[in-house]
Amino acid sequence: MDLFEAMRGRRSIRKFKDKPVPLDIVKEILEKAIWAPSNYNMQPWYFAVVTGNKKKKILEAMEDVSTLVAERVSSIFDEKMTKLVKTFTRTFGGAPVIILAYSDRSFGNTPSPPLKFDPGILSVATAIQNLLLLAHEKGLAACWTSAAALVEDNINSILGIEGKDLIAAIPIGYPDQSPPVPPRKGRGIGWYT
Ligand SMILES: Cc1cc2nc3c(=O)[nH]c(=O)nc-3n(C[C@H](O)[C@H](O)[C@H](O)COP(=O)(O)O)c2cc1C
Numbered sequence: 496m497d498l499f500e501a502m503r504g505r506r507s508i509r510k511f512k513d514k515p516v517p518l519d520i521v522k523e524i525l526e527k528a529i530w531a532p533s534n535y536n537m538q539p540w541y542f543a544v545v546t547g548n549k550k551k552k553i554l555e556a557m558e559d560v561s562t563l564v565a566e567r568v569s570s571i572f573d574e575k576m577t578k579l580v581k582t583f584t585r586t587f588g589g590a591p592v593i594i595l596a597y598s599d600r601s602f603g604n605t606p607s608p609p610l611k612f613d614p615g616i617l618s619v620a621t622a623i624q625n626l627l628l629l630a631h632e633k634g635l636a637a638c639w640t641s642a643a644a645l646v647e648d649n650i651n652s653i654l655g656i657e658g659k660d661l662i663a664a665i666p667i668g669y670p671d672q673s674p675p676v677p678p679r680k681g682r683g684i685g686w687y688t
Pocket residue numbers: 505506507508509583638639640641642677
């Protein structure tokens with residue numbers, strides 16, 4: 496697949512088919528996704544692949560978050576959209592696999608001199624974008640989501656994970672929707688000579 500074709504064709508998908516994703520494909524995607532740049536080459540990413548009973552428990556943990564998220568978005572979205580957001584937040588669109596992306600603090604962070612952004616988080620973000628593109632290349636779909644970080648402690652105790660910062664929860668599966676392409680806003684580039 497042509498690189499730009501992949502970049503433009505990838506969509507955030509929020510409804511998935513009830514069809515399992517072979518875990519060897521997930522493994523391949525993750526092993527390739529880590530070919531990403533990272534601050535001081537720390538490679539601070541940690542990906543937790545969640546299925547089965549652990550996934551069920553994580554969805555339970557998302558119940559409260561979905562109410563909170565719905566409250567927040569109700570000021571910008573209409574009732575129908577708010578309901579969709581709430582349902583997606585607590586179900587992850589029925590995805591068979593959820594990948595949790597962490598920044599592992601034990602690999603060390605080197606914000607020196609002090610930066611106003613976290614280089615560890617940024618480094619994980621680069622690998623997440625790779626992951627999304629690789630999933631798309633495989634005919635899979637995914638969505639980068641943030642709300643799980645609101646119940647990070649709960650999720651970490653479900654999985655027995657310590658010393659890592661949860662950056663994103665990424666449901667992954669076969670797409671069961673083809674949403675319209677959100678147009679790019681045509682701004683954000685400046686030329687200086
Ligand atoms: C840092 C980040 C956080 C995001 N969080 C959420 C989220 O919590 N829930 C969600 O449905 N989509 C989330 N998205 C996906 C965006 O809504 C989506 O990328 C955007 O609407 C553009 O659509 P596209 O990905 O199909 O091009 C997130 C994306 C990024 C990069």
